[in-house]
Amino acid sequence: VLEITTAEEAGFCFGVKRAIDMAMEAVQDESDIKVYTLGPIIHNPQVVEKLEELGIRSVEDLSEIDSGVIIIRSHGVEPKTIEQAENKGLTILDATCPYVKKAQKNAQLLMEEGYQTLIYGDQDHPEVKGILGATDYKALIVEDKNDLDEIDLQSKVGIVAQTTKSPASFKELIGLLLNRVKELKIYNTICNTTQVRQSGAENLADDVEIMFVIGGFNSANTNRLAEICSNTGTPTYHIETAEDIEWSWLENINKIGITAGASTPDWLIKEVIQAMSEEKKDLEIEEKEQEEIEE
Ligand code: F3S
Numbered sequence: 100v101l102e103i104t105t106a107e108e109a110g111f112c113f114g115v116k117r118a119i120d121m122a123m124e125a126v127q128d129e130s131d132i133k134v135y136t137l138g139p140i141i142h143n144p145q146v147v148e149k150l151e152e153l154g155i156r157s158v159e160d161l162s163e164i165d166s167g168v169i170i171i172r173s174h175g176v177e178p179k180t181i182e183q184a185e186n187k188g189l190t191i192l193d194a195t196c197p198y199v200k201k202a203q204k205n206a207q208l209l210m211e212e213g214y215q216t217l218i219y220g221d222q223d224h225p226e227v228k229g230i231l232g233a234t235d236y237k238a239l240i241v242e243d244k245n246d247l248d249e250i251d252l253q254s255k256v257g258i259v260a261q262t263t264k265s266p267a268s269f270k271e272l273i274g275l276l277l278n279r280v281k282e283l284k285i286y287n288t289i290c291n292t293t294q295v296r297q298s299g300a301e302n303l304a305d306d307v308e309i310m311f312v313i314g315g316f317n318s319a320n321t322n323r324l325a326e327i328c329s330n331t332g333t334p335t336y337h338i339e340t341a342e343d344i345e346w347s348w349l350e351n352i353n354k355i356g357i358t359a360g361a362s363t364p365d366w367l368i369k370e371v372i373q374a375m376s377e378e379k380k381d382l383e384i385e386e387k388e389q390e391e392i393e394e
Pocket of ligand 1 (some may be wrong): 174
């Protein structure tokens with residue numbers, strides 16, 4: 100029996116699903132009005148293409164448009180971007196993930212309460228830029244624990260993290276800060292979806308003969324999942340669609356594991372499983388969710 104198992108939390112996270120649903124609803128409701136996203140709504144070329152077919156176009160900058168609906172994607176934007184959109188008279192559909200909104204609010208609060216505010220995250224990531232904007236660009240970004248040496252730490256320090264940071268590295272950073280400051284206020288803004296997805300992928304990779312990670316080649320979180328699975332020693336293939344599969348990979352394989360990045364829609368995961376089932380139709384296929392194995 101060929102067994103295909105899907106890992107826990109494979110595919111869209113809550114925030115991305117919500118943003119895509121909002122975009123879909125917008126084209127349905129606003130059929131005569133142009134609908135745009137500010138930057139690609141997610142890092143998945145197949146989804147972006149599908150949205151384009153529905154009439155949702157991605158723009159890099161607000162200067163490219165002067166009317167219509169603009170969708171703010173799940174990792175949020177700087178408040179000044181919202182202001183610019185308002186000033187242009189655009190209709191704003193804010194699909195910022197509520198967890199990202201929380202991180203923005205927490206950083207703003209720290210600043211208002213007089214804490215020297217630190218944001219643990221990647222300075223080029225749009226989510227971090229949005230959080231920084233929420234503090235009126237006064238917070239300091241810490242990309243790495245070594246950055247602490249460059250900062251003149253004050254006695255009252257507050258910190259938030261980019262939602263996708265690893266809890267272990269955040270804890271390490273907090274430990275270092277504790278040694279150096281008198282008062283430390285921490286908002287744990289890490290979203291655990293990423294952790295659950297990564298540990299689910301790792302556990303499953305340990306349990307199968309071959310692992311497929313589905314998601315955009317340009318998606319950082321999908322690449323990270325592929326790296327985690329591959330580190331278990333199980334042969335791992337990062338694919339975008341079923342077309343990327345070489346069927347020789349499945350020869351003499353009975354247990355296949357599948358996971359997918361946060362920007363991979365369910366329909367792409369199903370397509371891959373379907374293609375495997377068709378290829379191996381002479382074999383009996385059993386699809387399961389990872390939890391069932393563990394029970
Ligand atoms: Fe939101 Fe967490 Fe996804 S912060 S966008 S649910 S990874």
